[in-house]
Amino acid sequence: MIEVRHLTKRYGRYTAVEDLSFTVQSGAVYGFLGPNGAGKTTTMNILTGCLAATEGQVTIDGHDIFDEPTKAKGLIGYLPEQPPLYMGMTVREYLTFVARAKGVKTRQLDGQLERAMAVTGTADVADRLIRNLSKGYRQRVGIAQALLADPAVIILDEPTVGLDPLQIVEIRQLIRSLGREHTVILSSHILSEVQAVCDRILLIHKGRLVADGTAEELERRFAGKVTYRLTVKADAVHARQALEAVEGVLDVQTKTDGGRTRIELTASDAGPAMDERLSFALSDGRIPVLRMEREQASLEDVFLALTAEGSQERPMEKKSGRKGGKKP
Amino acid sequence: MTAIYERELDSQLNGLTGYIYGALMLLFGGIYVMVCHLEQGATDFTYVLYSLTFIYLIGIPLLTMRSVAEERHQKTDQLLYSLPLSMTKIVLGKYLALVTVMAMPLVLLGLYPLLINALTTSGAIPLKAAYGALTGFFFLGMALTAIGLFISSLMENVGLAAGACFVVMLLLYFLTSLAGYITDAAAVSLAGFAVCTALFGLILWRLTRNGPFALALTVVLEAALGVCFALFHSRFEGLFADVVGQLAVFDRFDSFSYGIFDIRSVVYFLSVAGLFLFLTVQTMERRRWAS
Numbered sequence: 001m002i003e004v005r006h007l008t009k010r011y012g013r014y015t016a017v018e019d020l021s022f023t024v025q026s027g028a029v030y031g032f033l034g035p036n037g038a039g040k041t042t043t044m045n046i047l048t049g050c051l052a053a054t055e056g057q058v059t060i061d062g063h064d065i066f067d068e069p070t071k072a073k074g075l076i077g078y079l080p081e082q083p084p085l086y087m088g089m090t091v092r093e094y095l096t097f098v099a100r101a102k103g104v105k106t107r108q109l110d111g112q113l114e115r116a117m118a119v120t121g122t123a124d125v126a127d128r129l130i131r132n133l134s135k136g137y138r139q140r141v142g143i144a145q146a147l148l149a150d151p152a153v154i155i156l157d158e159p160t161v162g163l164d165p166l167q168i169v170e171i172r173q174l175i176r177s178l179g180r181e182h183t184v185i186l187s188s189h190i191l192s193e194v195q196a197v198c199d200r201i202l203l204i205h206k207g208r209l210v211a212d213g214t215a216e217e218l219e220r221r222f223a224g225k226v227t228y229r230l231t232v233k234a235d236a237v238h239a240r241q242a243l244e245a246v247e248g249v250l251d252v253q254t255k256t257d258g259g260r261t262r263i264e265l266t267a268s269d270a271g272p273a274m275d276e277r278l279s280f281a282l283s284d285g286r287i288p289v290l291r292m293e294r295e296q297a298s299l300e301d302v303f304l305a306l307t308a309e310g311s312q313e314r315p316m317e318k319k320s321g322r323k324g325g326k327k328p
Numbered sequence: 329m330t331a332i333y334e335r336e337l338d339s340q341l342n343g344l345t346g347y348i349y350g351a352l353m354l355l356f357g358g359i360y361v362m363v364c365h366l367e368q369g370a371t372d373f374t375y376v377l378y379s380l381t382f383i384y385l386i387g388i389p390l391l392t393m394r395s396v397a398e399e400r401h402q403k404t405d406q407l408l409y410s411l412p413l414s415m416t417k418i419v420l421g422k423y424l425a426l427v428t429v430m431a432m433p434l435v436l437l438g439l440y441p442l443l444i445n446a447l448t449t450s451g452a453i454p455l456k457a458a459y460g461a462l463t464g465f466f467f468l469g470m471a472l473t474a475i476g477l478f479i480s481s482l483m484e485n486v487g488l489a490a491g492a493c494f495v496v497m498l499l500l501y502f503l504t505s506l507a508g509y510i511t512d513a514a515a516v517s518l519a520g521f522a523v524c525t526a527l528f529g530l531i532l533w534r535l536t537r538n539g540p541f542a543l544a545l546t547v548v549l550e551a552a553l554g555v556c557f558a559l560f561h562s563r564f565e566g567l568f569a570d571v572v573g574q575l576a577v578f579d580r581f582d583s584f585s586y587g588i589f590d591i592r593s594v595v596y597f598l599s600v601a602g603l604f605l606f607l608t609v610q611t612m613e614r615r616r617w618a619s
Binding site for chain 1: 334335339342343402403405406413414537616617618
């Protein structure tokens with residue numbers, strides 16, 4: 001659906017995005033994850049044709065965003081970081097304007113409007129001025145705007161920033177439901193959000209793509225190790241002897257507590273085979289197991305590990321050439 | 329494009345500035361009609377229009393200041409950039425909406441000659457001259473609106489856009505008088521062109537942020553200017569004043585006020601409008617290439 005090849009964007013000497021390449025397949029929710037200033041907004045602005053790349057190519061369903069901007073943009077609905085709303089219009093007036101500007105035919109206009117408002121839950125504020133809406137509703141109107149003209153791809157830049165927890169939950173549900181009919185790309189610096197909403201994750205750091213895959217894939221690929229926590233009814237020496245003999249065990253920490261021993265064990269393989277090997281080893285040594293659990297490296301660890309080098313503050317992400325604009 | 333046009337028209341008609349412009353135009357139009365036709369019994373409507381050109385000084389900044397600057401300020405320009413519309417269509421839609429608002433009070437002004445002719449017992453107003461001049465007045469407004477739109481596209485602050493536009497309008501209004509102060513000496517012309525070239529280089533540097541390129545081009549142009557001066561010394565006499573005089577947009581209306589429908593002036597007004605619309609599109613496009 002979307003092909004990004006060797007995308008680079010420089011602002012003077014500052015490189016916001018460097019040699020970014022990835023492919024987005026249709027019918028899934030993609031999460032653009034990265035710390036602040038990673039180049040997420042810049043990349044999204046380039047994908048939607050709002051910003052020109054210094055180098056590289058973006059094609060939307062085979063249409064190059066620079067060579068055939070009208071065709072390519074017609075396939076995209078975009079919600080920028082700050083929803084581009086005209087405060088002096090009512091929701092219905094605004095959505096009518098956007099739909100017509102996107103070339104929706106008069107016959108289909110009402111249907112499109114009703115659908116967008118129904119999906120985003122903005123029908124009950126349709127005749128209110130956008131100026132008077134809460135931030136959550138403004139965000140919904142922004143999403144409704146992106147849905148008009150039924151684009152194949154919906155791109156949402158930080159759609160939950162600044163919302164209260166209840167609104168966040170609602171917007172996430174909305175995004176999930178959009179993922180059934182559209183290809184959705186959203187950006188976020190909040191890991192749990194991406195984990196909760198997205199099918200696939202693109203982890204971006206310092207303008208580079210550092211990882212790409214489903215949450216489980218990332219955890220597995222970058223974890224490699226698993227940690228087991230066990231409590232056994234045996235003394236430390238006994239338990240240690242039994243466990244250290246198992247293939248793949250890297251480290252065993254023990255702590256005796258009365259008649260029991262608490263063990264923290266690190267192993268290299270994450271597969272279920274490891275579970276079995278450990279329990280067989282313990283039963284062979286006639287050691288009763290009171291508790292055993294596996295702790296996979298969380299996506300958070302992956303995120304932190306990948307973005308750790310150079311964790312010092314970077315200069316603020318520069319947005320599409322706005323100068324002196326207020327930071328939302 | 330019609331969607332952009334309608335939204336811009338809507339925002340103009342929902343705001344105050346369009347009405348202030350219209351009110352000023354009609355108020356002063358009414359006063360001049362009172363004084364010229366009703367009190368003095370003159371039959372020349374073009375005089376009214378000639379006097380009204382100064383309303384554009386205040387009216388055009390009021391009309392155009394928000395057109396692009398407000399979009400940038402509110403970040404709604406992001407929507408415009410992401411729409412499947414070419415920037416030319418967007419700018420044209422906005423421009424036509426502004427021209428529509430600009431023309432609305434002119435339509436009402438156009439009723440005066442008919443009204444006076446219907447009521448008068450003495451000399452009637454020559455309608456051809458009156459409506460020819462009104463058309464010229466409209467074309468002048470078109471050119472000025474394009475200039476205002478361009479200035480608005482350069483700014484993010486609406487107030488600043490209005491201020492800058494007013495200053496430019498004022499300069500254009502008094503340009504001929506100012507040009508009168510320029511002496512005819514060839515050296516003065518050379519100095520004038522040299523300063524303009526330097527200014528051009530400065531603007532180029534600001535726009536492209538490519539110091540060496542702007543500097544090199546400026547040096548080349550200045551050198552070319554020097555060579556021309558050495559070769560065609562006599563041609564330079566009074567040339568700068570002439571060129572400056574050519575830029576006086578308002579003065580192009582003079583011939584209409586003498587009752588002449590000057591096609592060259594119409595072409596001039598439309599060219600100015602075209603040039604500034606083109607520059608507006610370029611300014612908007614350039615923001616996409618922000619570096």
